[in-house]
Amino acid sequence: MADLEIKDLHVRTEDREILRGVDLEINRGEIHALMGPNGSGKSTLANTLLGHPSYEVTEGSISFKGVDITEAEPHERAKAGLFLAFQYPVSIPGVSVANFLRMAINAKREEPIQVKEFRTQLQHAVELLDVDRAFTSRHLNDGFSGGEKKRAEILQMAMLAPDVAILDETDSGLDIDALRTVAEGVQRLHDEQGLGALIITHYQRILHYVKPQFVHILMDGRIVLEGGVELVERLEREGYDQIRQEVGAGTAGAVAAGDAGA
Amino acid sequence: MTPVPERAGASTAAAAGNGSAPVAVKAGRHREATLYHALAGAGAGDGRTLAELRAAARATYDALELPVWRRSGFWSTSLQDLDLEALQTHPDGLRDGSGEPEVVTRTLPERPRAGRIVQSAGAVVHVELDPGLAQAGVILCSLEDAFRDHAELLAEWFSKRLTIDRHKLEAANAAFWSGGAFLHVPAGMVVEEPFEIVYAIETAGIAQYARTLVLGGPTSEFRVHEYDLAEDFEGQALHAGAFELYLQDGARCRLAQVQDWGRGEVYDVSTRVVAVGRDAYCHWLPSLLGGHLVRQHLELAVTEPGGDMAFRGVFFAEEQEHLDVFAVDLHETGPSGGDVHWRGAATGAARASFEGLIQIDPGAQKTHTYLQIHSMMLSPRARIDAIPSVLVSADDVSASHGGTVGELDETAIFYMQSRGLDRPTAVRVIVEGFFEPLLSELADEPLAEVVRGKVAAKLAAAREDIEAYATSR
Numbered sequence: 001m002a003d004l005e006i007k008d009l010h011v012r013t014e015d016r017e018i019l020r021g022v023d024l025e026i027n028r029g030e031i032h033a034l035m036g037p038n039g040s041g042k043s044t045l046a047n048t049l050l051g052h053p054s055y056e057v058t059e060g061s062i063s064f065k066g067v068d069i070t071e072a073e074p075h076e077r078a079k080a081g082l083f084l085a086f087q088y089p090v091s092i093p094g095v096s097v098a099n100f101l102r103m104a105i106n107a108k109r110e111e112p113i114q115v116k117e118f119r120t121q122l123q124h125a126v127e128l129l130d131v132d133r134a135f136t137s138r139h140l141n142d143g144f145s146g147g148e149k150k151r152a153e154i155l156q157m158a159m160l161a162p163d164v165a166i167l168d169e170t171d172s173g174l175d176i177d178a179l180r181t182v183a184e185g186v187q188r189l190h191d192e193q194g195l196g197a198l199i200i201t202h203y204q205r206i207l208h209y210v211k212p213q214f215v216h217i218l219m220d221g222r223i224v225l226e227g228g229v230e231l232v233e234r235l236e237r238e239g240y241d242q243i244r245q246e247v248g249a250g251t252a253g254a255v256a257a258g259d260a261g262a
Numbered sequence: 263m264t265p266v267p268e269r270a271g272a273s274t275a276a277a278a279g280n281g282s283a284p285v286a287v288k289a290g291r292h293r294e295a296t297l298y299h300a301l302a303g304a305g306a307g308d309g310r311t312l313a314e315l316r317a318a319a320r321a322t323y324d325a326l327e328l329p330v331w332r333r334s335g336f337w338s339t340s341l342q343d344l345d346l347e348a349l350q351t352h353p354d355g356l357r358d359g360s361g362e363p364e365v366v367t368r369t370l371p372e373r374p375r376a377g378r379i380v381q382s383a384g385a386v387v388h389v390e391l392d393p394g395l396a397q398a399g400v401i402l403c404s405l406e407d408a409f410r411d412h413a414e415l416l417a418e419w420f421s422k423r424l425t426i427d428r429h430k431l432e433a434a435n436a437a438f439w440s441g442g443a444f445l446h447v448p449a450g451m452v453v454e455e456p457f458e459i460v461y462a463i464e465t466a467g468i469a470q471y472a473r474t475l476v477l478g479g480p481t482s483e484f485r486v487h488e489y490d491l492a493e494d495f496e497g498q499a500l501h502a503g504a505f506e507l508y509l510q511d512g513a514r515c516r517l518a519q520v521q522d523w524g525r526g527e528v529y530d531v532s533t534r535v536v537a538v539g540r541d542a543y544c545h546w547l548p549s550l551l552g553g554h555l556v557r558q559h560l561e562l563a564v565t566e567p568g569g570d571m572a573f574r575g576v577f578f579a580e581e582q583e584h585l586d587v588f589a590v591d592l593h594e595t596g597p598s599g600g601d602v603h604w605r606g607a608a609t610g611a612a613r614a615s616f617e618g619l620i621q622i623d624p625g626a627q628k629t630h631t632y633l634q635i636h637s638m639m640l641s642p643r644a645r646i647d648a649i650p651s652v653l654v655s656a657d658d659v660s661a662s663h664g665g666t667v668g669e670l671d672e673t674a675i676f677y678m679q680s681r682g683l684d685r686p687t688a689v690r691v692i693v694e695g696f697f698e699p700l701l702s703e704l705a706d707e708p709l710a711e712v713v714r715g716k717v718a719a720k721l722a723a724a725r726e727d728i729e730a731y732a733t734s735r
Contacts, residue, residue: 050676050679050680051679052676053672053676073679073684073685074676074679074680075679075680075681075682075683075684075685077680078679078680078681078682079682083680084680086677086680089677090671090673090674090677091674092674092677092678092691092692092695093695093696093698093699094694094695094696094697094698094699095691095694095695095698100678100681100691103683103687103691104678104681104682104683107681107682107683107684107687108682139695156681160681160682
């Protein structure tokens with residue numbers, strides 16, 4: 001059984017079905033890329049995996065380390081070892097990055113983390129992400145640039161050491177330097193800690209820096225193609241439209257029908 | 263957070279028209295928006311003896327009914343449910359022996375302090391002052407004792423800017439006050455640790471007429487922490503307070519207040535005036551954290567050129583509480599600086615009204631001031647009205663205001679949950695974060711911790727209500 005197992009997942013929001021039967025398996029130590037055009041359901045999948053209250057699972061299941069978490073509270077999923085790097089990280093005024101991290105780490109532990117141990121971990125993460133130490137005393141995401149927000153996401157990921165992380169369009173809005181730092185951070189966490197990752201992206205850019213072993217293409221709420229890294233190159237050459245035609249015009253039609261039916 | 267549009271500059275501000283003459287308001291006719299005014303000037307003191315003041319106030323008290331304040335149809339603060347006749351003042355004290363009330367020892371932080379004076383009901387029950395400071399000329403004593411021992415200071419300063427006749431409870435305070443607190447920090451003294459002034463109500467049935475006078479001599483520097491506390495009793499009590507602080511040339515004061523009247527039916531109708539003299543500075547942060555019905559007139563006035571101030575404030579209203587704050591940022595001369603920043607939250611069916619007035623008098627040129635009010639609603643039945651107003655009578659000034667009205671941000675809660683924090687913790691982090699900019703600015707951790715602790719306790723008490731609100735949206 002895979003660490004993260006998604007079976008026939010159907011998800012709807014505000015009377016619209018967005019995911020229409022997604023199957024996906026992710027293990028620790030594996031890097032997966034999930035690609036798809038806008039509106040294909042990528043972010044819905046990311047948010048659903050962490051239990052966002054606006055998304056309703058109508059069919060299928062999510063299990064993590066053998067436990068069904070389909071109905072679990074978001075913080076329970078996080079404690080079990082799932083992580084979501086947000087596409088649009090939320091600012092939390094009044095709470096410093098360091099204090100927030102300490103709270104999050106302690107939420108997973110019986111005994112609060114020792115000050116010294118926390119500092120050591122934080123120093124390591126700060127170096128990994130190539131940010132200033134002063135960065136961690138700023139209020140979380142408050143007044144951060146786009147690049148700083150994404151670095152803060154990966155910094156949190158490094159500190160919380162999840163088993164499987166979902167990165168929701170972490171590459172969007174990043175300049176090339178920030179993109180490289182973030183991507184190398186993910187790669188190192190994979191290499192050093194055995195992180196499993198689902199990298200969700202619209203583009204191919206980030207996949208030049210993090211090499212996925214598995215590539216999935218999501219269209220209209222279903223995974224329509226799967227393969228290795230060669231799929232990325234093919235997508236780069238041909239684009240989503242070509243692939244859409246190939247996997248069948250019926251897909252888009254089915255969505256339209258589904259919408260009408262809802 | 264939904265930003266409230268800002269109206270910047272004196273030109274628009276002058277049209278806000280808050281400061282025109284008082285208008286008599288009849289019940290049921292609420293169109294007159296003018297209600298609250300700055301005291302803005304000479305008080306009742308003016309050469310009168312204490313006995314003369316008391317007599318004049320007594321006559322006013324006898325002539326007036328309990329007040330109802332109305333503002334333009336959507337807000338009224340009424341004392342009609344207060345049974346004033348049933349309350350006792352206890353000027354000689356209720357307790358046998360001394361010792362501090364339990365609510366005081368329970369609430370105040372263990373910390374170094376310059377001095378402490380505690381009044382319970384109508385009597386001062388505890389006074390302590392660092393012997394070194396006493397030697398150096400600092401005075402901390404009951405106001406009654408000050409009238410006996412420091413008559414010349416009192417003659418000059420007592421009720422200098424406080425009136426006695428605006429409403430029945432103000433008159434009652436002036437007529438019936440007992441105990442009281444007097445602090446004088448002489449010229450040039452710099453005192454690191456705070457002076458603590460405490461008013462406690464331990465049982466129902468008490469009318470506490472509290473009177474505080476603080477003098478900061480030229481270039482003195484000090485901190486004052488006032489605590490207004492009550493036990494959780496059943497029944498009514500009243501705290502009618504009058505507070506005045508005068509900062510002379512170049513004096514600097516950090517003044518903070520922690521008010522939590524507990525779960526009893528405590529009415530608090532108080533006026534506090536701070537006057538900032540030439541090149542003096544005051545940082546003032548009242549935290550209004552509970553009371554059945556609380557009406558506060560808070561006025562921070564720059565009275566001499568070069569005065570500067572930071573007027574901060576925190577409030578948290580819960581359950582059926584009614585909070586009515588009128589905060590005045592007054593500039594009588596220029597150049598002067600002002601910066602008003604308040605943050606408030608409400609749960610349950612609480613109602614809070616915050617009116618912030620910037621008033622720049624004629625001749626107060628080169629005044630620069632800004633007012634911002636941020637509020638957070640934590641329950642569908644809670645209501646906070648934030649009313650900024652600007653009254654400018656000088657043309658070379660800048661005065662503007664802004665603010666936000668917010669609810670709990672579900673996106674932020676989900677974000678924190680996704681990091682492993684449970685929902686109540688996430689809510690607490692948001693609300694604490696909301697207040698944190700002001701609390702960290704106190705630069706006084708023990709005091710900030712008291713406020714944080716009270717906010718956390720109120721959130722815990724309102725947990726179900728907050729949950730219900732979240733799921734209903």
